[in-house]
Amino acid sequence: MIHIISTGGTIEGLEYDDPNKKGVSNGISIQDLLQISGNEEKYCLDKILDKDSRFINQEDRITIANTITSSTHSKILLTHGTITMVETAKYLGSLELDKTIILTGAFILGTQPNTDAPDNLKFAIASFENLNSGVYIAMNNTVLPWYNAKKNVSKNRFEPL
Numbered sequence: 001m002i003h004i005i006s007t008g009g010t011i012e013g014l015e016y017d018d019p020n021k022k023g024v025s026n027g028i029s030i031q032d033l034l035q036i037s038g039n040e041e042k043y044c045l046d047k048i049l050d051k052d053s054r055f056i057n058q059e060d061r062i063t064i065a066n067t068i069t070s071s072t073h074s075k076i077l078l079t080h081g082t083i084t085m086v087e088t089a090k091y092l093g094s095l096e097l098d099k100t101i102i103l104t105g106a107f108i109l110g111t112q113p114n115t116d117a118p119d120n121l122k123f124a125i126a127s128f129e130n131l132n133s134g135v136y137i138a139m140n141n142t143v144l145p146w147y148n149a150k151k152n153v154s155k156n157r158f159e160p161l
């Protein structure tokens with residue numbers, strides 16, 4: 001069983017530049033995206049935040065970490081906006097939790113027909129098969145460990161450092 005923890009971002013179709021608008025979402029749920037992806041893996045889902053990742057702060061990261069540590073599951077899929085995905089991955093990596101934690105998201109709004117959200121979810125879920133405990137980013141068919149990942153803004157992809 002995979003424990004999915006969702007926090008907002010483009011993957012959930014959230015589009016806003018104004019932090020005051022956080023929590024106002026006309027987006028799409030991770031559950032619906034998983035259905036679109038054809039996912040057959042068993043999962044449970046907790047939506048704990050609804051934020052563009054520019055507005056994810058240290059308090060939010062502690063909330064995310066607490067949700068992970070109190071989970072009874074060892075496979076954690078964290079959906080997160082891409083802008084600060086590396087920062088959250090680094091924070092979680094520094095905690096050295098004995099779980100496999102994969103972060104994923106999307107570059108194209110989850111509400112758009114050409115979104116990469118279902119593919120990234122599918123890829124991230126399949127990646128648990130090959131990974132030991134640790135923190136990883138799984139996006140655009142690439143898995144990177146938390147300490148060797150950066151977002152290439154011009155190419156819209158994550159790459160090794």
Ligand SMILES: NC(=O)C[C@H](N)C(=O)O
Binds near residue numbers: 009011080105106108
């Ligand atoms: N592609 C993204 O997820 C960007 C988004 N605005 C974020 O929450 O970081």
